[in-house]
Amino acid sequence: MMFLEFFIWGIWFVTMGTYLVKNLHATGVQNATAYATQALGAIIAPTFIGLIADKYFSAQKVLAVLHIIGAILMYCASKATDFSNFYIFLLLYMLIYMPTLALVNTVSFKQMLNPNKEFPLVRVFGTIGWIIAGLLIGWLGWEQSGSLVLTFTTAAVASLILGLLAFSLPDTPPAKRGQKISLGDVFGLEALGLLKKRSFLVFFLASLSICIPLAFYYNFTNPFLNEIGVKKAAAIQSIAQFSELAFMIAMPFLLIKFGIKKILAMGMLGWGVRYILFAFGNAEAGYWMLLGGIIVHGICYDFFFVAGQIYTDNLAGEHYKNAAQSLITLATYGVGMFIGYTVSGPIVDHYQTSASIHNWQNIWLIPAGIAVVVLILFLLLFKDKAPANNSGTDSIAPISA
Structure with missing residues (x-):
């Protein structure tokens, strides 16, 4: 789970700027606007997790649904032929991806007897996933061959795999079911x-x-x-x-x-x-x-x-x-x-x-x-x-x- 979570992000995020410039002829402002979707997702994520995932649905099920939807959005982004269409799919994708970063942690902590000792050993596989993503791009030569669009299709496939895998993860019921949660808490x-x-x-x-x-x-x-x-x-x-x-x-x-x-x-x-x-x-x-x-x-x-x-x-x-x-x-x-x-x-x-x-x-x-x-x-x-x-x-x- 942790490996795929960060492989999905690392396979396209690092080289997106190059893809936008070379394939979609984006300006610096457009490039920065695309990356700003991460920040917008980070602002929205606490609302999603605090008001929905923490209260109504099991974390692993929310994780599964978000990654399956994410696979569809990432595939659509790979087919966009201009920046405007690409940006719409990317924004929607990041709004649902950023909450999954907290969800994988929630699923992990719930299964651990001693998170202080056990979690770093799990989280390190996320870093490994990011590393493998970068090495894969370099090994396949996607930057030099102008094939960076494949990073988005690869992310879509990996997201679909994680979405299906998440249904098999141990049950992690909502921690605050029945409790009143305010925006201040979120x-x-x-x-x-x-x-x-x-x-x-x-x-x-x-x-x-x-x-x-x-x-x-x-x-x-x-x-x-x-x-x-x-x-x-x-x-x-x-x-x-x-x-x-x-x-x-x-x-x-x-x-x-x-x-x-x-x-x-x-x-x-x-x-x-x-x-x-x-x-x-x-x-x-x-x-x-x-x-x-x-x-x-x-x-x-x-x-x-x-x-x-x-x-x-x-x-x-x-x-x-x-x-x-x-x-x-x-x-x-x-x-x-x-x-x-x-x-x-x-x-x-x-x-x-x-x-x-x-x-x-x-x-x-x-x-x-x-x-x-x-x-x-x-x-x-x-x-x-x-x-x-x-x-x-x-x-x-x-x-x-």
């Missing part, structure tokens, strides 16, 4: 009181802000690598997931050694370093810089987002734990990413020098600058000195690869 609004704490407020705003440069990575790295002549770019990008996996395993030890503030700061610094390496790297003598920008993904993602989940878990306490995590997810994967996708498209179009050439150095220096500014403000304003503890290790379950 979006974690009861945790807003935590914003009165200066440390959490600074962390909250930094989390939202750092997602703006993050969006540049997701929607333009693959087009960038292909444009400058990197071979099998999707396969090369899968190195990022190996890095993510390694640092995720090391996270509990690193938190004890460095403390939460230094770990969060290193995560933000990682984004600045990544984009500087991209800005000055190339497919020849500067190839090592491109690899460095990809390898640093483990620090960029785990040191901020995973560590941030742990920090939120420890600070919120038992009563507000779920609400606080929902609030952070809404701010980052929802609002923050949506802003990032919205601003990145016009910037990339502004630095387009010809029909298929961009001034990538200027493009990458902009998110690098944003990350550095966020880092400086965080270091100046974040004063929390409470040591990280092990009570939050159950939060090591990032939403996406």
Whole structure:
């Protein structure tokens, strides 16, 4: 289940930007608009899960139905001949895919006696699924042959398989059947009181802000690598997931050694370093810089987002734990990413020098600058000195690869 869940996402998401540019002749703004469907899905997902899946239907059945519908939508997207039609199918798909990320976790946790120890061993297969997707694209040469449309048909087939498989998963009945659930519960609004704490407020705003440069990575790295002549770019990008996996395993030890503030700061610094390496790297003598920008993904993602989940878990306490995590997810994967996708498209179009050439150095220096500014403000304003503890290790379950 976990392998297919993230294989489905990874097989098309990484290379979609390249597909849109080469096959549908999309602009930078259109490219960013397509990726923004992820953020819209993240905003809608809590409503779907909180008001429907948690209250009325078993999680595995909802998961099955969503993935079967998703298979149909993804196949339709593969047949779209212009961006407008493609976008409609993609938007509908992401609105129903994003809730499945929470559903696979729900199904997993329900079957485990000790989720703290057992879940990471299951979740790692999601990362493996993402890695295999990238390696498959590179091995089959879909980027070089102009066959990236096959990524969407492959996702459709995998989604259908997971949809059918989900019916055979152990029963996971709705956890809040018969209970009254408000929108405040769904979006974690009861945790807003935590914003009165200066440390959490600074962390909250930094989390939202750092997602703006993050969006540049997701929607333009693959087009960038292909444009400058990197071979099998999707396969090369899968190195990022190996890095993510390694640092995720090391996270509990690193938190004890460095403390939460230094770990969060290193995560933000990682984004600045990544984009500087991209800005000055190339497919020849500067190839090592491109690899460095990809390898640093483990620090960029785990040191901020995973560590941030742990920090939120420890600070919120038992009563507000779920609400606080929902609030952070809404701010980052929802609002923050949506802003990032919205601003990145016009910037990339502004630095387009010809029909298929961009001034990538200027493009990458902009998110690098944003990350550095966020880092400086965080270091100046974040004063929390409470040591990280092990009570939050159950939060090591990032939403996406």
